[in-house]
Amino acid sequence: MDRSDPRYLRSRASILDAARSLLLSGGPGAVTHVQVATQAGVGRATVYRHWPRAEDLLGDVMETVPFPFFSEPRTPTREWLRSTVAELVDQLQLTEVRAVATTLASASVWDAAMDRRRERFTSVLRDRVASALTEAAERGEVELRVPADQAAALVLGAVHYRAVLEHARADPAVVDAAVDAVGTWSA
């Protein structure tokens, strides 16, 4: 198929629109071939033709929407971190979300475009967590024991490892322990 064909471009745009609205309303797990086709009003085969793998469509559409996690810090910071990480634990149980996370990591070894996407996602997470924790430290909520820009790895690493390497769900005690690990919390 000619990729400059107006019908090709139109169906591509309507699929991206549908995927974006599903992502925003239902989270990453809602971005499936079936739901995207229904929402976009195109056949499922059309979605498969543009994006054979759902995780690639999800990856593409995630670039077009603001990434929600850790975007709006609340206090107490410790509780906010715990509940946000717990949400991520839920999201990481979805096969498509795990697929995006692992595809970002592995393809980025040899694919420069994927590597930029990986860097963009992880730097957003890293910067949001770092800035929330820096402000929490200034308010006296916590005394950090790790560099602020490595706190995201500490807070998210265990649940990510559980999901992508052990294919299992992190216990709430693990989430709490990971959040507590960034420093000494005053409350």
Added chain:
Amino acid sequence: MDRSDPRYLRSRASILDAARSLLLSGGPGAVTHVQVATQAGVGRATVYRHWPRAEDLLGDVMETVPFPFFSEPRTPTREWLRSTVAELVDQLQLTEVRAVATTLASASVWDAAMDRRRERFTSVLRDRVASALTEAAERGEVELRVPADQAAALVLGAVHYRAVLEHARADPAVVDAAVDAVGTWSA
């Protein structure tokens, strides 16, 4: 090339032997096409023909050797964990090792053989850390705050996340914080 051809099988076996001996002497980073070819006494093109990607050769040969990390617990357990995780931080800086870690995670989403390999690696790590920490708890070294079989994710998750998602090295303070997070250490 006929895969039952004796020459094919012979060169495959000699490449695996060479890769195994390089892995044991030099660690995963030593398993490169160049070094394997030299050690096996075959041309580099032959190694590429059998294993186009060095990480797949490394993955195959890792199945044939005892996996060293966390295999011999020492006391104090806290120091032993810290130094073992620090070794892994070094290993994870090597592109090939990162590639194995990420390939295991991502390919396992759709590849059953890779999925068994992932499960085998992670269960070895999980069980070794769990049993060392259970014994440490019995000796009174630590009071665990997470299920013992999720301690590996906590201890390794942050350094894994730093390596595969942020392509960066975990600070020693992060290693210490992750090890401390498993519970209350008495010393």
